[in-house]
Amino acid sequence: AQSVAQPEDQVNVAEGNPLTVKCTYSVSGNPYLFWYVQYPNRGLQFLLKYITGDNLVKGSYGFEAEFNKSQTSFHLKKPSALVSDSALYFCAVRFRGFKTIFGAGTRLFVKA
C-alpha cells in the first residue's frame, strides 16, 4: 500500500540548533516529494519539493531537504532553528497524476 510516514509526532529543539524532521515513504515508481508547513489556524504553505536531480533541495525560510532513494526518505532540515519555525510540518508524496498522500504531520517546537 502507498504510504507516507512521519515517525515523530513532535520534535523539540533549542533555538540556534540544527533541526531534522523525518519522512519516509512507500510508493511505487518515482514520486514527487513535498514539504508543507502549517501555522496555527492557517492553511498549509508550500516549503520545498524534490522532482529530480540534486538530492539536496533548498526551499523557503532557510529550510532544505535531503532525498535518499535507497532509504526512501525525504528528511527536512535547517542548520539553525528559530522560535518562529515552531509549527506543524507535513511531508507529501505525489504520484499517478495528481493524487497526493500526506503524512500525519510532525509538530516542531523550538525553545528560546
Added chain:
Amino acid sequence: NAGVTQTPKFRILKIGQSMTLQCTQDMNHNYMYWYRQDPGMGLKLIYYSVGAGITDKGEVPNGYNVSRSTTEDFPLRLELAAPSQTSVYFCASSYSEGDHNEQFFGPGTRLTVL
C-alpha cells in the same frame, strides 16, 4: 492575488442539517481539491476537479458532493451532517501542467456537527 479563499471560517451544524463550504481561487488553476484534516491523521482527499465540469471522488467522498461550474469556484456540499464530519476542511488548487506542481491551500473551515 487573494489566492485561495474559503467561507465560512467556522460553522456549527446540528445533525441532519445541510451546508455548502465555499472555495474560490484567483490563480486560474485548473486543478482544485477538497481535504479534511482530523487530528493526528494528516489530510484526506474528499473530492477533486481537473477543470470546469469535471469532478471525481477522492479517498473519503461519502456524505459529500461537489460541483465545478467555473474555473474559480469549487463548492463542497454536506447534505445530512453527521458528527463524523466534524473536522477542518481545506480547499486547495494547483497548476494543471505536470505532477510536480505544489498545491496552494485556503485558510480552512472549522466545522462542528453536534
